[in-house]
Amino acid sequence: MSEKLRVGILGATGMVGQRFIALLENHPWFEVKTLAASPRSAGKTYEEAVGGRWKMDTPMPEAVKNIVVKNVNEVEEVAASVDFVFSAVDMSKDEIKKIEEEYAKTETPVVSNNSAHRWTPDVPMVVPEINPEHFEVIESQKKRLGTTKGFVAVKPNCSIQSYAPVLTAWKEFEPYEVVATTYQAISGAGKTFKDWPEMEGNIIPFIGGEEEKSEQEPLRLWGHVENGVIVKAETPVITTQCIRVPVLNGHTAAVFVKFKKKPTKEQLIEKLVNFKGLPQELELPSAPKQMIQYMEEDNRPQVTLDVNYENGMGISVGRLREDTVYDYKFVGLSHNTVRGAAGGAVLCAETLKAKGYITKK
Ligand SMILES: NC(=O)c1ccc[n+]([C@@H]2O[C@H](COP(=O)([O-])OP(=O)(O)OC[C@H]3O[C@@H](n4cnc5c(N)ncnc54)[C@H](OP(=O)(O)O)[C@@H]3O)[C@@H](O)[C@H]2O)c1
DSSP states (O other): OOOSEEEEEETTTSHHHHHHHHHHTTOSSEEEEEEEEOTTTTTSBHHHHHGGGOOOSSOOOHHHHTOBOEETTOHHHHHHTOSEEEEOOOOOHHHHHHHHHHHHHTTOOEEEOSSTTTTOTTSOBOOTTTOGGGGGGHHHHHHHHTOSSOOEEEOOOGGGGGTHHHHHHTGGGOEEEEEEEEEEOGGGGTOOTTTOGGGTTOOBSOOTTHHHHHHHHHHHHTOEEETTEEEOOOOSEEEEEEEEOSOSSOEEEEEEEEESSOOOHHHHHHHHHTOOOHHHHTTOTTOOSSSEEEEOSTTOSOHHHHTTGGGGTSEEEEEEEEOSSSSEEEEEEEOTTIIIIIHHHHHHHHHHHHTTSSOOO
């Protein structure tokens, strides 16, 4: 019998679900056992259910092609065959909240890519290099849910990954005011150019709900655990504009920062390249060796050249320079469906396994 943990993917046929499948092919700790999607896909083989919708650059893994897709809503049946699930279903926020808790109540941990539970006080929202200690609130969540093993843990929005780790690396210089404009890829909306031809050569200056998430979610990452819940940080103040651009994968952020303790440029670069956390310490399978690279060239980072840095789990930063109004400005780039979605969730699950929160049933 395999010693690997058996994994289910909720929303397996979608863009993020497909990314989970691609990332988990040959994973040393996790084995994809069960795939679930809407009732439209249930009963079909994965290959039939996805049809022409496969959006990854790599071919669909043979191991999943003949798995018969289950209905996400048949919680007991899906949960019975797995040790934990990744969630990437696209339903209403209330439906997602409810169904993720139903899975947790079957003693099946849920590692979610969805935003529904990001502000539930006892649900940890984690970037493992930034705030792995927030997983502590799982104990109080389990009490609320009446479970021994089941819980929900989430990762934050894709848009913040190009600047939140950078600001974390600079914490000791006390950033207090941040202006960020994000240039976001169409895969963040689950789309390719084939699905969304109007995006070719176009820019759309609105992504629903994205600016609130981009301004508020970093504060929750920098918050602390108090009486079994997360209390968010109060600073820095962040204001954002989020813009959809004609790029397939890769969210770029142009960012201005003011510091209470203004550092030199050399100090800032030194903090970036030496930034590491628990995943690096534990050498987790999906951890980038270097989380943030600094690029000296004036024309980097570029989406086409740099989005896959560290297999899409690293962040590329460049154009760091002093500013006339703010102290410094820079440009950051991260892969929105890898670090920003499925890859970030896989790294959370690896951290949860390493810390004993996810075990075999
Ligand atoms: N794309 C990104 O970069 C990204 C980043 C962060 C967060 N997210 C979030 O992750 C979730 C998935 O995003 P996506 O881009 O992968 O979406 P997507 O490509 O539209 O996929 C949606 C998935 O949910 C399933 N689904 C849809 N309606 C359902 C229902 N009523 N009941 C059960 N299953 C249902 C679909 O199954 P069928 O194929 O059977 O319809 C499919 O598997 C969304 O909540 C999104 O906001 C996405």
